[in-house]
Amino acid sequence: MTGDGDVPLLVSCKVYHEHCPGCRQERKVHANDRLPYLDFLYIWIACLCSALPIQSLFPYLYFMIRDLKVAKQEQDIGFYAGFVAPCIVQAYASEVCRKEHQALGISLPATKYPNLFSEQSIFGRFPYFLPSFVISVLAAGACVACIWLPETLHMHHDDKVEAIDALEAQDGTAKESGTWRMGHAKNLLRNRQLMSAITLYCVFSLHDTAYLEIFSLWSVSSRKYRGLGFTSQDVGVVLAISGFGVLVYQLAIYPLLAKYVGPIKPFRSAAVLSILLLSTYPFMANLYGLELKVLINVASLLKNMFAATITIACNILQNTAVTQEQRGVANGISVTLMSIFKAVAPAVAGILFSWAQKHITGLFLPGEQILFLMLNMVSVIGFILTFKPFFSLPDPMQ
Template sequence: MADEPRQTLLKKDYHENCPGCKVDQLKELKTGLPMRELIRDFNIAKREEDIGYYSGYVGSAFMVGRALTSVFWGLVADRYGRKPVIIMGTITVVIFNTLFGLSVNFWMAIATRFLLGSLNGLLGPIKAYAVEIFREEYQALGLSIVSTAWGIGLVIGPALGGFLAQPAEKYPNIFSKESLFGRFPYFLPCLSVSIFAMGVTIASFWLPETLHKHSKNNKSRDELYDALEAAQESCTKEITQKDEVRELASNESLLKNWPLMSSIIIYCIFSLHDMAYTEIFSLWAVSPRKLGGLSYSTQDVGEILAISGFSLLVFQLPLYPYVERLLGPVLSIPLLQSYPFTAMLSGLTLSLSINCASILKNVLSESIVTGLFILQNKAVDQHQRGAANGIAMTAMSLFKAFGPAGGGSLFSWAEKRQDASFLPGEQMVFFILNVVEAIGVLMTFKPFLAQRNA
């Protein structure tokens, strides 16, 4: 036994009923790639327990890169337009997602994920674009489409990674172990995403630019010369001075724009809540019944995530503009507190209950986020919209980076107090989630949440 390679020993320790293995399998469901095997193949983990530790770094590298550069890409979008940043972001996906699939060691994987996050400034400008491409009455629909893209990824991503990763082992008749896909077992799903991103890049060249430079204060040279010739010198100076004052006022620091900052703060609170909830829900679902969990397999959790993602597609496009006025974050509180009691059910009743609850929770969360997107984009003028969304993305990325770690730690602590007299076990977990949710709800009222006067 002592002479066996360390990698072989690690593989022998892997089994479905191991709690650590289940946790890492859950990460695979979220990333779309078998992260556990990926880290193992890099031969950097000395023990089986260390694999989750290293996979966390790979997972967070993208978020750190995005947090560092979102404001910069927002400023670029305000200066040069939304379209160039969108095209640059999709090209970045093509290049660095492909390189990630070709990673030969842990540090190459970290670097490619970090660069993918740093050079991909898509989300902020896309939110600005979604607001600007629609008339005001359809802006909720435009931003709900952005949220729908997440639902599509939630459905397609895990399935793509599960079917296409390690093709030489799964489809030996098509892919040999000596081929490129045999030597790089995680290259095929990455390549598939890159090919799709290339198609999106090409299609993006036909997108109309929404950041227009031909406003009243930014006329063409010919129009400006005509205006100067027609106007008297004194009137021209007066108009110029008024324009400068208006421009100076509109360029006031975004950090002093309370309608913007209040909506971003609330957005961060709910983002933290959603990330912690996602982590806790997955851990709770695979926990044994004796600890208050559901004893689900990772495949069961994957099915719930896929169904919830598909529900967003159904909800966001046809229903969100109508439901937006009727639903609010308050409904999430009693829903979450009912989760621990759901574990008392079994069979078909449990399956229906947990799927319905998960669908409703995701629908409510997307309603909250889309509403905050609208407030953020209405709080600034068009020429500041990219930077405003960049600030929101930076703050959200930092909070989302803390969410999984905080949620995992909270869940581990709660499992150790099964015999507590006050809110034992998972009841305490969902109670604390509801406290965070309640704080976010209170912030949605005046005077904290302000709206910009038209």
């Protein structure tokens, strides 16, 4: 210091470690202001293959339970389907890839495409083999793509996790990184901003997974049970169209929203609009033909856009609430809790769906309306949790 209120004469500059992959990546980012499309491609492939094993199941789950004759009556198919999905739920490192990667009618290939697949072929004898085979091939490609993913974590020989400030190095004010990191890892559960973001993430993950389970079962169930009577191919087309729209939305529209209004306002708006949209779903069973297909595609697209808005906002809030070296542990906690909620959601949704089909003429409300009302209640709880005293905005965003 040169006097009262004077600023330091030295200008802070970054010191990079030659053999640290984190420093190497940070220097590359600062030197190039263009978007790293190639790195994004590798991440997209890896996330695609992590989402596909679960997401591809939903379009044909109803028919698989029926063909295996697990359920004694048609109304029980949803009950058993609810217990199949959680058996394969896995933890995701990221939620970049969503429902847009559904299997597009490639189950039952000998039935759907008899000119291409014979009944005596392996695809005819094992009708649900083709989706799994395609996913396995893509997963092999993801393993190769992971080789080129750059390491972003700082690994210094002196165990400092971030690029060191030159002034701090001269002052001797830098903290011992190992002790500092350990103390902060223990305090992550006390980080109110992080835990509020994780709570929102878990609640809406429960909602999204339950919605996907219910939509897939409801859309293919019989008209006499107030379903839409779709085929697995119809469901795949609806989800694929929605997915393409969500992809465009995530790349072109959401970044502008987040830039000008931040993540929390679109988050709340999406939650409210999602509630209003889901309230219209039970009445779509009264529609037929082209009118039904157009409206269900529009509704599915909007619902998935709202879900993408909420999920991305949750990820932004979580990553902003902690420092770089804490993100691994924070995301580990988040994904573990989220996976528990995602594992519970299909079972609960399947039980509710089976109950709804057995109570089409309820005294209070028809079964399918109560079904979507329960989904909306989860969204209402999540929406309430975005306000004080439950929610706390991370310091960098205040």
